[in-house]
Structure formats: C-alpha cells, structure tokens
Amino acid sequence: MNTKYIDLINQTFDFPQDEFKLAEHKLRFHNVNLMQLVEQYGAPLKFTYLPQISNNIQRAKQWFTAAIEKYDYKGKYNYCYCTKSSHFKHVLHEALKNDIHIETSSAFDIDIVENLKREGKIDNNTYIISNGFKRAQYVTNIARLINEGHKNCIPIIDNYEEIDLLSQEINGNFNIGIRIASEEEPKFEFYTSRLGIGYKNIVPFYKNQIQNNEKVELKMLHFFINTGIRDNAYYWNELLKCLKVYTSLKKICPSLDSLNIGGGFPIKNSLAFDFDYEYLVDEIVNQINITCEEEGVEVPNIFTEFGSFTVGESGGAIYEVLYQKQQNDREKWNMINSSFITTLPDTWAINKRFIMLPINRWNDSYERVLLGGLTCDSDDYYNSEQHMNAIYLPKYNKEKPLYIGFFNTGAYQETIGGFGGLQHCLIPTPKHVLINKDAEGNITTELFCEQQKSEDLLKILGYDPKPDINTTQTINKNANIVLADK
Structure with a gap:
C-alpha cells in the first residue's frame, strides 16, 4: 500500500x-x-536564498528580450524592483547585481536610494520611479535627490496638486509620469483605484497643467493593476484602455516615451502551480506593438515593477x-x-x-x-x-x-x-539566516539576526531591561542584611 x-x-x-x-x-x-x-x-527560523532573486530577474529579462526580438519592437525594456516588497539591504544588493532600476513608494525609500548611491550600488543612470501619495517629506526627499543631479528620478503624479508641490522644491526642469487610476475587478466593493488619475481625466490634466509648463516634461504613463498580470479578460481590457490613453497622449506630447506596466507576476504557491510567463510577456509586447502601429505612434520603452516576483520565491x-x-x-x-x-x-x-x-x-x-x-x-x-x-x-x-x-x-x-x-x-521574531553560493557554487550561510529576546520587547514597551543576575543576587543579599540588622 x-x-x-x-x-x-x-x-x-x-x-x-x-x-x-x-x-x-x-x-x-x-x-x-x-x-x-x-x-x-x-x-x-526564517531564511532567504539570495541566488533566487537574481534567477527570477534574469528569467524576466530573457522573456522580454525574446518578445522584443520576435516582434522587432523598437523600444527598450527596463526592469524595476519594488522596494516595498522587501527593503532589506541584502535583498537590494542581490537584485542590483542584475542592472535593474528601483521603484519607491514613500519618503524613507529615498534615504535607502541615497545610501545605495554612496555605496556605489547605483548611480545617476539608475531610474528611480517614485510612486505613491506624496506627503511633504516625500516631496522634499525626491526634490533633494533630483537637485543633487539624479535626473532619472521620475516622480509619478498621483493627484492634481503634486506638480505644484514638486515644482516649489525642485530647482530647474524635471521629468514626471502620470499614474492611471485603473478600474478594479468586479468583485471589489469600489470601482476605481484610489491611486492615480482617471482614464478620462488624463489628457485634460496634461493640457491644463503640463503642456505649457516649461519646468515639467511628461515622460511616462504608469499603468498598475492591483491583481497583477493575469491572462484574463479583466487584465487585457484594462491594458487596452491604457494603450488608448497612451496613444492619445503621445499624439500631443512628443516627450512621452515610456509605458510602465506596473502590477507584478504571481509567484509559485503550490506544487501544482502552472503559469505561462513567457506567453504573457509575448502577448503584452505584441499588443503594445499592434496598438501603436494602428494609431501611427512610436512604441514606448517598457518598464515593469516586479516586487513579489523578484524576492518572494527566495524566502x-x-x-x-x-x-x-x-x-x-x-x-x-x-x-x-x-x-x-x-x-x-x-x-x-x-x-x-x-x-x-x-x-x-x-x-x-x-x-x-x-x-x-x-x-x-x-x-x-x-x-x-x-x-x-x-x-x-x-x-x-x-x-x-x-x-x-x-x-x-x-x-x-x-x-x-x-x-x-x-x-x-x-x-x-525568529532568527533569520541568509543563504548564498560562493564562487565555486558551494552553499554558504550567514546569521542575519538572532531571535528576539525578552529584553528587546521590554525596551520597546518602556520597561527597564532585565537586570544582570549577579546584580540581582547582590541586591537580594544586601536586602537580607539590612532586614537582619533591623
């Protein structure tokens, strides 16, 4: 049996x-x-198998390279890593071995970017795609990065006020993108994403705030689907609506040259997992190529933002x-x-x-x-x-x-x-171990952090750290002596 x-x-x-x-x-x-x-x-214990990060990045790059060659696509492909998936230094260092770019989502992300620049892991040629709703500190940090020469930092405009806020702090001209507020899946209790600007409002927004603004140049249209890239009617319908906006904008905005198809790939969640990544990439490139050809506009450079796909299968x-x-x-x-x-x-x-x-x-x-x-x-x-x-x-x-x-x-x-x-x-929190391979392909391990101790948690809670046991014994002994004297 x-x-x-x-x-x-x-x-x-x-x-x-x-x-x-x-x-x-x-x-x-x-x-x-x-x-x-x-x-x-x-x-x-938790562990991170670092080589899998590079493996997945290279897989995606190969899929896009193959599709671009197949369709004689004239644009370039840029792989971005979404730092919000995992901000750890060991993750960023492994990912950046693969000639990639970075997507940020909050103010402190920019501090990480500046740290990576100081370490020589990235330079001014690295694209920094700054997404998210931008509060004052995020605007200030983006402005600081651009003012210090990082012209490839592209803030993605999420609402109508952000251009003015950025213009007040950025010296000179700067590039921007616009995020599309895509429609959510029918099962959602709301119809449109809270992030970005609605499909029908993007061209009027460009005409009102960007077209005659000498300080700002629109370079990117950002398209994000919360469910990620899937082979279903919902995804293809939203992508085609996005491409209609892109071609309409491109006809009146010559500087627009990039399309960011944010919303990542799924990762393996079962031994029965079956997902045809290569087909999806092939069809995305094909649809962009066909739509732009039909509308008589140049194809965009393609950006993707893969977070879970980059790091998920390493943990x-x-x-x-x-x-x-x-x-x-x-x-x-x-x-x-x-x-x-x-x-x-x-x-x-x-x-x-x-x-x-x-x-x-x-x-x-x-x-x-x-x-x-x-x-x-x-x-x-x-x-x-x-x-x-x-x-x-x-x-x-x-x-x-x-x-x-x-x-x-x-x-x-x-x-x-x-x-x-x-x-x-x-x-x-359990201990965390980093797993890597040396130059000969041998498995190596390194303890990244120990399991939390009670002292760590008590300190956060405002309690005094646990006293040393010898000190406690001395105190108790002295207390007994005093009591005896009395």
Missing part, C-alpha cells in the same frame, strides 16, 4: 521539481540541506511541530513553535497560500491535520482555506520531531509583520 508521505506527494503532484527534491527522505530547497540548517540554527520559514491536540473526532491540531499571525501575516490577513511541506520524515505514514500558532488568537491557524486543499503531514510522534517549511514567503511578510518590533502575544 502507498501509505507514506512521499507516496501521497508523488500521486498528487509532479515531483521532484526544480527547487524541491529529496535526499535521504529529507527535503532540499535549491539543493540546500534544510535539516542541516535546522540542526545548525534551530527552529523556528522561507521553518517551524517545529511541538504537540498535537485532538479537539474532536475529526480535528487534529498540530501546534507549531511560533505564530502564523506574526511570522506569516498574509496567511491570516488575506488567506494567502504558500507552499507547505515537511522537512523530514517523508518516508513515514501521514495524516490529515490543522496547523495552529502559539498566540491566544483564534485566527492564528493555517488550514485548507489558505492551503490549496486539505493539509496532510507525517503522523505526529512525540519521539520523532517533525519540522515543516513554508516556502516562497520572501515578499512583504517581514514588513507587514513588523520586523524587529512588537508581535502579537509577544511572540518573538
């Missing part, structure tokens, strides 16, 4: 896969020995199953030694699916379970609603520790979870 966990996986999925394989009944991720990682660093989290609780005749709860709410907040907030697999014991029999976190919140769980289907794991055995991994978690989880700060029920 096929009763082992490996049998279940082989029957259900095409396995092994490029990033997942077994060695001695234990899971490997990009050939990283995960049990060895656990033995060295303990669990819970993972490993937990130990501490205990199993049989709560009724059907529900077995495997309790992990951390919290989903705090370490993988997207599983709780938006029912986001991640790949979940055991690290060890693949040759053992399996059972259906629910996964519970350590907080006292009833929503701290991971079940079939988040997972693609029912959750099966090797049977719990208190004599045989079971470790489970969540994969492709590298985007947003640290920033949403509040890395380094307070967590629900004061569950500590």
Whole structure:
C-alpha cells in the first residue's frame, strides 16, 4: 500500500521539481540541506536564498528580450524592483547585481536610494520611479535627490496638486509620469483605484497643467493593476484602455516615451502551480506593438515593477511541530513553535497560500491535520482555506520531531509583520539566516539576526531591561542584611 508521505506527494503532484527534491527522505530547497540548517540554527527560523532573486530577474529579462526580438519592437525594456516588497539591504544588493532600476513608494525609500548611491550600488543612470501619495517629506526627499543631479528620478503624479508641490522644491526642469487610476475587478466593493488619475481625466490634466509648463516634461504613463498580470479578460481590457490613453497622449506630447506596466507576476504557491510567463510577456509586447502601429505612434520603452516576483520565491520559514491536540473526532491540531499571525501575516490577513511541506520524515505514514500558532488568537491557524486543499503531514510522534517549511514567503511578510518590533502575544521574531553560493557554487550561510529576546520587547514597551543576575543576587543579599540588622 502507498501509505507514506512521499507516496501521497508523488500521486498528487509532479515531483521532484526544480527547487524541491529529496535526499535521504529529507527535503532540499535549491539543493540546500534544510535539516542541516535546522540542526545548525534551530527552529523556528526564517531564511532567504539570495541566488533566487537574481534567477527570477534574469528569467524576466530573457522573456522580454525574446518578445522584443520576435516582434522587432523598437523600444527598450527596463526592469524595476519594488522596494516595498522587501527593503532589506541584502535583498537590494542581490537584485542590483542584475542592472535593474528601483521603484519607491514613500519618503524613507529615498534615504535607502541615497545610501545605495554612496555605496556605489547605483548611480545617476539608475531610474528611480517614485510612486505613491506624496506627503511633504516625500516631496522634499525626491526634490533633494533630483537637485543633487539624479535626473532619472521620475516622480509619478498621483493627484492634481503634486506638480505644484514638486515644482516649489525642485530647482530647474524635471521629468514626471502620470499614474492611471485603473478600474478594479468586479468583485471589489469600489470601482476605481484610489491611486492615480482617471482614464478620462488624463489628457485634460496634461493640457491644463503640463503642456505649457516649461519646468515639467511628461515622460511616462504608469499603468498598475492591483491583481497583477493575469491572462484574463479583466487584465487585457484594462491594458487596452491604457494603450488608448497612451496613444492619445503621445499624439500631443512628443516627450512621452515610456509605458510602465506596473502590477507584478504571481509567484509559485503550490506544487501544482502552472503559469505561462513567457506567453504573457509575448502577448503584452505584441499588443503594445499592434496598438501603436494602428494609431501611427512610436512604441514606448517598457518598464515593469516586479516586487513579489523578484524576492518572494527566495524566502522561507521553518517551524517545529511541538504537540498535537485532538479537539474532536475529526480535528487534529498540530501546534507549531511560533505564530502564523506574526511570522506569516498574509496567511491570516488575506488567506494567502504558500507552499507547505515537511522537512523530514517523508518516508513515514501521514495524516490529515490543522496547523495552529502559539498566540491566544483564534485566527492564528493555517488550514485548507489558505492551503490549496486539505493539509496532510507525517503522523505526529512525540519521539520523532517533525519540522515543516513554508516556502516562497520572501515578499512583504517581514514588513507587514513588523520586523524587529512588537508581535502579537509577544511572540518573538525568529532568527533569520541568509543563504548564498560562493564562487565555486558551494552553499554558504550567514546569521542575519538572532531571535528576539525578552529584553528587546521590554525596551520597546518602556520597561527597564532585565537586570544582570549577579546584580540581582547582590541586591537580594544586601536586602537580607539590612532586614537582619533591623
């Protein structure tokens, strides 16, 4: 009988896969020995496999290069990384090895850009696409960057006042883009994105505020779809509406030469994941080419902003199953030694699916379970609603520790979870390990941060740090002496 966990996986999925394989009944991720990682660093832990960041960037570049050559497309392609997906230095440094550009979304992002410039990771040729609603500090920081010579910083206008605000602080001429307020999917409770300017208002906005403004030059039209790039009627309909705006603008605005098709690619969330990236890129380039040819205008340079696609598939989290609780005749709860709410907040907030697999014991029999976190919140769980289907794991055995991994978690989880700060029920942030390859292709690891200690959290909360144990003993001893004297 096929009763082992490996049998279940082989029957259900095409396995092994490029990033997942077994060695001695234990899971490997990009050939990283995960049990060895656990033995060295303990669990819970988070990890970032840095080479996957460069792998995905290069994949996207190859898809666009192939499509541009196929259709003899006259524009250029520029890959931008959305820093909001993960602001960590190790992520930016790895991504910037690949001749890419940066998209920012708030004031402090510009401070990161300036830090990268000082380190020589980027220069004035790097495009800085500044998105988002621009409060005073963001405007000031953008202006400072441009005033110091970074002319390839392009603020994307989100509302009607931003041109005036930027003009007051920027010395000389500067380039801008305009963000389209795309219509949301029918399932949304509102019709139009709160970000950007509506389709029908863009040409009048250009004529009223930009066309005769000698200080400002429109270079980019920014098109963002909240659901990301998908092969469905909604996406293609919105793209075609965007292209109509682009061609209408181009006819009266010769300086317009770039189209930013923001809204990223999905990432793998199941062993059954199947997405034809290459076809989507091919068809996007084809549609832009056809529309511009029909309207008699030059094709734009294409910019993309990939955040989750860049960094998501580099991340993972490993937990130990501490205990199993049989709560009724059907529900077995495997309790992990951390919290989903705090370490993988997207599983709780938006029912986001991640790949979940055991690290060890693949040759053992399996059972259906629910996964519970350590907080006292009833929503701290991971079940079939988040997972693609029912959750099966090797049977719990208190004599045989079971470790489970969540994969492709590298985007947003640290920033949403509040890395380094307070967590629900004061569950500590796990240790974080960076995984890389040396020049010979050997796997290397580095501890990026330790697990939070109680002192870290008490300090944030305003309490005195825990006194040294020797000092405490001295104080207690002196107290006894005084008491005895009395």
